[in-house]
Amino acid sequence: MVNPYLQAKLDAIFNAHMQAELAGDLDQTLATMASNPHLVNVPTMVGGQGPRGVRTFYEKRLVGQFFPPDVTFETVSRTYSEERLIDELIISFTHTSTMDWMLPGVEPTGKRVEAIFVVIVGIENDKVAYEHIVWDQASVLVQIGLLDPKGLPVTGAGAAAKLRNPALPDPFFNEG
Secondary structure, three states, X not given: OOOHHHHHHHHHHXXXXXXXXXXXXXXXXXXXXXXXXXXXXXXXXXXXXXXHHXXXXXXXXXXXXXXXXXXXXXXXXXXXXXXXXXXXEEEEEEOOOOOOOXXXXXXXXXXXXXXXXXXXXXXXXXXXXXXXXXXXXXXXXXXXXXXXXXXXXXXXXXXXXXXXXXXXXXXXXXXX
């Protein structure tokens, strides 16, 4: 178990980083990062390596298009170790703006989305060294109307509902 002091320290480091990202402050975001950072949005393979690659990612794909204004972040869990934290989140928003990091080349659909995210954040010398971000892209594509779930084992917003309430029935298995 990580001690409460370390938890508070890791929380403060990542919260400062997230606040800068959400504010669209490129220089402040980069100031929260280690000297050789990287980030990978796994479903889209969009991200950056090293200071120049990360700066380019933020400039071209994230600043001003991180999330639409109505975004909410619902923390399911946060796990700590000495050098990283892991967030399990439900992120909800209406797809009213371009989001090249998450939906490259997809015009806003106006559809509501609830998606499960896992964010793995490496910490080095009190700065964010990396972010590996994973989400259920199939459920996002179902919700914005780009993937027909018929005959596929995907659920759309049902995945977030099941995470909130594990007692919900399994949509693909009938016990009767």
